[in-house]
Amino acid sequence: MNGFFTLETGLRAIRAQLMASRVIGHNIANSRTPGYSRQIAELQPSTPLQFSTGQHALSLGTGVTVAGIRRQREEFLDRLARFHLSDLARWETLRPALDLVEIAFGEPAGFGPRQACLRLWDALQELSGEPESGTLRHSACQEAESLATTLGSLARHLDEQVQQQVAAAQDTVAEVNHLAGQIAVLNHDLRLAAILKTQPGDLEDRLDLLLDRLSSLAGATSRREGDGTVSVHIGAAVLVERDSVSPLILEITGGQLRFAGAGGSEVVPPSGVLAARRDSHNQILPGYQDSLDTFARQLAGNLNSIHQAGYGLDGSTGLDLYRYDPAAPARTLALAPEVAADPARLAASADGAVGDGYGALSLARALTGPNFTGQSAAEYWASAATRLGMELEKVGRQVENATLLAEQAENLRAQIMGVSLDEETVDLVRCQHAYAAAARLISVADEMLEILIARTGRVGR
């Protein structure tokens, strides 16, 4: 132990406090950076000096060193947060799709298929009272046509939405692949860092941010490998392993949206944006398309059989009222061209006499009878609107729940990783004091040395 020991201790303290204050500065600078985790300079007593005073063996502390700069993060909480984030992303993606369907169906206000049915019924009722009237025939034909147009435009609207789901899923897949590529690059750096035994906090933060986003998009999960890298999975399929990526591919087979990974094997995103896109494309929207098609088929079937049995003003009989293409009933439903060309051919008469409105009445009654999957036309659409409303309400509640849970998880995470400026300020003040004290220590040691050098050893001078 030489005379400069205390000076050395002071210097170490100054260095360590300076380092700590730099870390604090980094924290303060990044207090608003998304995904940043607070870092702490881990102060640790430096290796003590072992020496003997003859009788006693002493271990003398040598001051402080910075053993590491560690980011504050809990992997368990990350996993929890990602689970809820992907759930939230799923419901939040699902909601606008259903929202648009609800607006299109136009219930309870506005103009929807229920109102169109009602107006056709009304026109037919009126025609039944005055079957000779050209005006009423014309308006009944108009309403019949307008019902077909309503169904057709709804069906096309849903088609458009299905297409948009595909386009949106395509974008999401591209983003997933891009993120996966970034992770693969980071994996390379992480392996190097593991070899060099450094703790690259900022690198890890970037990785975690990418993983957060990936789990929102595709419900991806991650696993830490022994070599410091991270492997990412979607369901059971591998997305990233070390620095190789198995890019996700979007496929449409048999009208079903699916995702494929390496070697064309199917990848099933458990939640996240992609799961929502898949569900709305494969199940939810087709469900409403089916209800349109079923209605169009039943409408044409019921009204045609009555219409064929009736007679028009000009004695025409055996004509259809509606025509459609069985492959896409709702989209192609239209008034039969014979009737559209001449409303006199509308079979308002059941017995062929011009004054008979029983045909029109039967057509009207077909709309209020239990001919649409056991319901009247109005009930059919009211229950469709209710079903949709309930589903949307359910999704809305899921969004609320998921938002709360995700926020809760984020808060738990933030308790560990978030920067608190007050806390950093306190630390900074402590650093400053420690620094000042260490500086004082140096000057005291200096004075002591001065005493030794300047005032002693005067003998013989």
Added chain:
Amino acid sequence: MRVADSSLARQALRGIHESRRQLGAVQVQLASGRRFTRASQAPPAAARADTLRNQLETLGRYQASSHTAADRLRAVTATVAVLTELVQDALQLAVASGSGALTAADRSCLALEAEEIAGAVLDLANSSWMGRHLFGGHLTADPPFARETGAGGYTFAYRGDGGEVIREVGPGCTVTLNLPGDAVFGSPLEAVERLRQALVDNDPASLAETTSALHQALDQVLQHQAVLGVRTAHLELWADHLGTMNCAYAENLSREEDLDFTKAVSDLHTREIAYQASLAVAARLLQPSLLDYLR
């Protein structure tokens, strides 16, 4: 427990967003005057409102139908009432012409009168309403009765059919708006013609028969008139009933979907206060830091 600045900020923002969302919801309610504008906001109430609105719109059609039905029924009733008068006139004529004091010249003069009556009955039988013949069954385009000249005077051919003109005035509930033309006008036409012929022929014996035929015809017409009276009365009762139902449904619908304005306005105030409070709390919470107190 550590509280990160980001948590505080997030919570404050969440509070503000939530209060704004609630404010927005009340605003939409107040602007639209309805408790909900979309089914998903209150699915059970929306379903009930849907059913009620459907009932209401259906009722509206049935009300309109029953009004036009009543109009047409009135036209038929009026025609049959005139027919009754005409047959009564003919009967009086028959009774008067049966008097032994009348000369052949008197009778031929009365025959002209009978001819007038016969013509009026025929016109009545062929009368139309809104361009449609009332008594031809379903064959409303052409006059249902035609007078043909035969050997012993005129004969009448019925060219209509027995079709009933019906109107639906309630779910599955129809009224018949016409009477079979041949049943109503057949015997009056024939009886009046017989009267005319008897007067032309100056045949007292057949005049006596004519009187009884006219009596029978009058009875028939009166029966038809009674049927029409009952039908009209029923229809009027039914229309009243529809009106009452309409009110009831409208009231129900209003209860389901109309906004309670007092409540909404008071909600608006509460939520406004909540919004201001959330802003104030955020301002108080986020602004100060330790730095304000360190020199």
